[in-house]
Amino acid sequence: MNPIRLLIVEDDHKIAEIQRRFIERLNNLELCGIAHTLADARDLVDVMAPDLILLDVYFPDGNGLELLRELRATDSGSDVILITAAKEVETLRSALRGGVFDYILKPLVFERLQDAINRYREHLEKLATLNQLAQREVDALLPRGGTEGETGNQERLPKGIDALTLDKVRDHIARGGQWSAEDMGMEMGASRTTARRYLEYLVGTGELTAEVSYGSVGRPERRYFLKA
The missing domain is CATH 1.10.10.10 (Winged helix-like DNA-binding domain superfamily/Winged helix DNA-binding domain)
Structure with a gap:
């Protein structure tokens, strides 16, 4: 599988550097840029077309959720993991509506990022092997796997x-x-x-x-x- 091309979008230079060092410790990733403003992020997304974006919420020139909505409105192929200090429930709701792959609260811990990247890689690998969709395959790809018949009244658990x-x-x-x-x-x-x-x-x-x-x-x- 080709390396996952990743873009860091974080206004704090120190935090961005921590994320860069974390990324270097993970296999099969290619860091294609670091943006400290939303304006720079838009340019890098247009030019580099990353597979995955590590996106903060609060920037001096706007809100990261604005970029997320723009990506979805233009049918961008870039997926997003939000890494933020924002703990407001409405921010989480907006992120979920925008289709984020994951939502990680700061301060970022390496193992939590590693787990998110591994799950994203597994997600891409499953998509790459599909030729025709069946409900079972769809359920396995979505966050909450399983069907009503399989789970009944039991707790529905993710993969x-x-x-x-x-x-x-x-x-x-x-x-x-x-x-x-x-x-x-x-x-x-x-x-x-x-x-x-x-x-x-x-x-x-x-x-x-x-x-x-x-x-x-x-x-x-x-x-x-x-x-x-």
């Missing part, structure tokens, strides 16, 4: 989340305290990336709360605990 494993994670979390993805991975006998996927899912359902803490070497780490 990559297994019900039995999810129950185990919930059991561990029920003990109380705060959990890192690494801690949970050890309990599950799984990788930190897999554990983070389940923990982030539970944050999305409102069962858990996540906060960023800094370890002894100053590396940011998300820690998860039951929502009060």
Whole structure:
């Protein structure tokens, strides 16, 4: 598969540099530019036609959601992962209406970006193998897989989340305290990336709360605990 061509759109130069270094650590990615303003982003999108854009919301010359709407209005082939400090529900609603692939809250943690990029790569690979659509394939591509007949009254889970494993994670979390993805991975006998996927899912359902803490070497780490 060809490298994913990626554009960073972030007005804070330091944060953009962190994202650039994260991207360098991931395989099969090609950074095709960094834009610090929406005007520069529009030019780079027109010239470079990136596959994926890491997009902030707040810029001195406008709002990143404006760029997202423009991309969709022009039927752009660029997908978007929003990376932002915006925690307003309406911002999330607008992003979802605009068809973002993912929504990541700052401060950005490498493992969360890695998980998003891996899922995006899997998404592209599935699309590349399709010749003709059937409902099963459509369900596998959309965020909430499965059909009513398959799930019945059970919880509908996205691809990559297994019900039995999810129950185990919930059991561990029920003990109380705060959990890192690494801690949970050890309990599950799984990788930190897999554990983070389940923990982030539970944050999305409102069962858990996540906060960023800094370890002894100053590396940011998300820690998860039951929502009060």
